[in-house]
Amino acid sequence: MRGKILVVDDLPDVRSTVSGLLRDAGYLTWFAASRQEALDILETEHFHLAVLDVRLDESDEDNREGMDLLRDINQRYPAIAVIMLTGYADADMVRQALQPVNGRQPAYGVVFKQEMTVLPDMVRMAFQEHLHLNLELVIDDPHQSIEKLAERIRLVGDHIPLREDILLQIRELFGKLFFECERIRLGQMQQGFSGAAVFHVVPTYRERGEGQSVVVKIGERHEIKTEIRNYEKYVRGIVGNHRIPEALRMAETHNLAGIWYSFIGLGGQPDTFTNYYHSAWLPDILPVLDNLYRETLFPLKDRTGRMKEKYDLRAFYMQHLHLTDEKLRSIVTGLDARQAIFSEQPDGSWLFGTERLPNPLHYARTGNFWADVFFATIHGDLNGQNILIDPHHDTWLIDFLTTTDDGHILQDYAALETHLRFRLVREAGCSLETLLHWAQICFNGNLQHVPLSAVVYDHPGLLKAHQVMLHLRALAAQSTGYTDRAYLIALFFNTLRSATYREASDFTRNHALYCAAKIAARLNAYSGS
Numbered sequence: 001m002r003g004k005i006l007v008v009d010d011l012p013d014v015r016s017t018v019s020g021l022l023r024d025a026g027y028l029t030w031f032a033a034s035r036q037e038a039l040d041i042l043e044t045e046h047f048h049l050a051v052l053d054v055r056l057d058e059s060d061e062d063n064r065e066g067m068d069l070l071r072d073i074n075q076r077y078p079a080i081a082v083i084m085l086t087g088y089a090d091a092d093m094v095r096q097a098l099q100p101v102n103g104r105q106p107a108y109g110v111v112f113k114q115e116m117t118v119l120p121d122m123v124r125m126a127f128q129e130h131l132h133l134n135l136e137l138v139i140d141d142p143h144q145s146i147e148k149l150a151e152r153i154r155l156v157g158d159h160i161p162l163r164e165d166i167l168l169q170i171r172e173l174f175g176k177l178f179f180e181c182e183r184i185r186l187g188q189m190q191q192g193f194s195g196a197a198v199f200h201v202v203p204t205y206r207e208r209g210e211g212q213s214v215v216v217k218i219g220e221r222h223e224i225k226t227e228i229r230n231y232e233k234y235v236r237g238i239v240g241n242h243r244i245p246e247a248l249r250m251a252e253t254h255n256l257a258g259i260w261y262s263f264i265g266l267g268g269q270p271d272t273f274t275n276y277y278h279s280a281w282l283p284d285i286l287p288v289l290d291n292l293y294r295e296t297l298f299p300l301k302d303r304t305g306r307m308k309e310k311y312d313l314r315a316f317y318m319q320h321l322h323l324t325d326e327k328l329r330s331i332v333t334g335l336d337a338r339q340a341i342f343s344e345q346p347d348g349s350w351l352f353g354t355e356r357l358p359n360p361l362h363y364a365r366t367g368n369f370w371a372d373v374f375f376a377t378i379h380g381d382l383n384g385q386n387i388l389i390d391p392h393h394d395t396w397l398i399d400f401l402t403t404t405d406d407g408h409i410l411q412d413y414a415a416l417e418t419h420l421r422f423r424l425v426r427e428a429g430c431s432l433e434t435l436l437h438w439a440q441i442c443f444n445g446n447l448q449h450v451p452l453s454a455v456v457y458d459h460p461g462l463l464k465a466h467q468v469m470l471h472l473r474a475l476a477a478q479s480t481g482y483t484d485r486a487y488l489i490a491l492f493f494n495t496l497r498s499a500t501y502r503e504a505s506d507f508t509r510n511h512a513l514y515c516a517a518k519i520a521a522r523l524n525a526y527s528g529s
Contacts, residue, residue: 001135001137001168001171002026002027002135003049003127003135004029004030004045004046004048004049004168005022005027005047005123006030006031006032006038006047006051007030007031007032008031008033008034008035008037008038008051008053009033009052009085010033010053010056010057010058011053011058014053015033017116018116018119019031021116021117021119021120022119022120022123024120025123025124027123033056034065035056035065035066035069035072038050038052038069039072043159044159044161044162045165046161046168046169046253046255047077047080048080048131048133049080049081049082049083049123049126049127049131050073050082051083052066052069052070052083052085054066054084054086054088054093055087055088056069064093066084066085067084067096067097070082070084070106070107074101074106079131079252079253079254081126081127082106082107083107083111083122083123083126084111085110085111085112085113086111086112086113087112087114094110108122108126108130109122109126131176132179132251133172133175133179134175134176134178134179134180134181135175137174137175138182138184139174139183139186140183140184140185142185142186143187143188145188145189145199146167146170148189148191149189149218150163150166150167151163152195152197153196153218153219154195154220155220155255156222157255161255166255169253169254170218172253173218173251173252173253173257173258174201174216174258176251177249177258178201180205182204182205183204184201184202184203186199186201187199187201187202187213190272190385191385195219195220196217196218196219196223196224196399196401197219198215198216198217198272198386198398199215199217200214200215200216200270212269213270214260214262215270215388216258216260216261217261218258219257219258220255220256221252221253221255221256221257223401224252224258225250225252225257226401227399227400227401227403228259230401230404231400231403233405234400234403235400235403261398263396268391269391270388270389270390270396271388272388273383273385273387273388273389273395274385276288276389278424282464282467284393285468286468287393288389288395289468289475291394293475294475295394296394296395296396296397297379297395297397297412298378298379301377301378301409302480304376304377305375305409305480306375306376307373307374307375307480307481308372308374310371310372311370311371311372311375312369312370313369313370313371313408313493314364314369317408317411317494318493320380320402320404320407320408321493321494321497323493323497323500325365327500328361328364328365328500329361330500331361331496331500331509331512331513332361332509334509335506335510336506340510341353341436341510341514342513342514342517348362350517352514352517357517357521358520359520360492360496360516360517360520363520363523363524364493364496364516367523367524367527368523368527371483371485371489373408374408374409374480374481374482375406375408376405376409376480377403377405377407378403378407378408378409378411379397379399379400379402379403379412380400380401380402380407380411380412381401381402382412382415382416382419383415383423384419384424386398387416408486408490409481410479410482410486410487410490411490413472413473413487414490414491415494416472417469417491417494418491418494418495418497418498420465420468420472421465421469421515422498422511424465425438425461425465426507426508426511429461432510432511434459434462435511436514437453437455438455438462438466439514440518442518443488447477447484447487447488448470448474448477449470450466485526488522488523491519492516492519495512495515495516495519496512496516498512499512
């Protein structure tokens with residue numbers, strides 16, 4: 001990777017001289033002649049460093065637009081390092097450029113134009129000392145994971161960068177996170193519903209050789225920074241008892257950020273729960289779930305939580321799962337009408353074949369979701385990618401974007417059951433007809449004692465999922481404040497969310513809508529409506 005530098009000076013000769021020096025040192029350079037031109041370029045291009053002339057109008061001795069541009073960059077693009085150029089001995093300017101403001105030095109350094117030859121060395125030091133960016137890092141990416149992430153990552157804002165710019169930012173994050181390394185090898189990328197991606201990375205250090213595999217997460221900058229704050233507030237020193245995850249390092253660019261997770265006492269290469277689930281036998285999976293919920297996942301929550309009487313769980317789940325009425329409507333509008341397995345009836349109900357069920361989208365708006373419930377610290381979004389299994393079958397957690405100390409205690413069980421139903425079982429090759437049959441028996445009668453049917457028994461992948469589901473429900477039932485109704489409400493909203501993702505296929509949407517309709521019918525029976 002080559003460093004990318006923006007040179008801003010109103011004089012063409014100076015721009016040419018500076019750019020020539022930096023290109024000879026191996027950097028890529030862009031030019032701007034004014035503050036506004038520089039800001040326009042910064043909106044569409046990503047840079048590591050900017051070299052700014054203090055006076056951007058040489059005909060005006062009082063001009064200090066370069067200092068204004070320095071403040072602009074500090075505020076809007078804090079990941080960019082800045083070096084100031086000046087042809088005049090101006091002590092006040094040097095003080096303003098180098099004196100820390102809120103703990104941050106506005107400019108990395110100041111270079112006098114009479115000593116321009118020192119600029120490449122100062123730029124090199126800025127990359128090492130200020131940016132902590134390893135431009136020479138070799139990235140082995142056999143699965144083309146960086147390319148895939150650049151295409152799939154979800155960014156927000158008015159100015160979404162081009163794909164080439166996103167690629168540069170991803171590589172920059174690896175260069176910052178693995179500053180001391182000679183090369184890294186990326187494993188298969190695991191992408192979550194938020195658009196962020198998790199990598200297993202094997203680093204090779206310049207002096208120590210190959211190191212132990214580490215876990216890295218890359219995603220939208222504000223989400224990653226929120227996760228860091230949640231980790232510090234809710235997780236550090238609480239999760240995992242003796243198995244404490246540690247967010248060792250964070251790096252950011254203008255749009256993205258990354259976390260290098262390290263775990264004390266991991267003792268070997270971890271695997272994701274998704275991979276473990278598909279490769280392990282049922283007798284091995286069930287103790288792992290026990291370990292997850294009883295030891296790793298906030299073991300003190302039963303003693304630190306609190307009951308909330310007559311609480312509107314709809315309000316909690318709509319906010320926590322980032323659901324809106326518009327998103328719920330999009331489940332049907334995004335479904336190919338020719339593929340829909342239901343038809344709407346004059347009374348508003350839906351007909352699935354010969355089975356009449358409530359319209360789950362209408363029920364989500366009008367149903368009774370008030371209950372006496374227990375709230376505590378929760379992870380908030382458990383799935384097969386953010387639960388890690390070590391060689392000793394102990395569980396570890398990453399991905400704390402949705403972690404809160406004020407969450408419905410059953411969310412962490414309902415989220416994993418939903419992931420099991422719509423991701424892990426789907427990957428086992430079950431037909432939609434088979435999954436709808438399974439849903440019929442899963443949401444009737446006692447939630448903890450769902451009888452086996454011949455269809456389930458004859459499909460090994462579904463039989464395994466059925467037993468795991470029952471074990472999850474048994475663990476959930478041991479939680480403080482548990483009721484079947486509260487658990488069904490949690491399942492209802494998690495099920496609807498699984499159909500709102502952009503990647504959701506017609507298969508998944510149909511499956512989720514049927515399950516949500518079955519749950520709505522069951523909840524209707526509780527309320528007598």
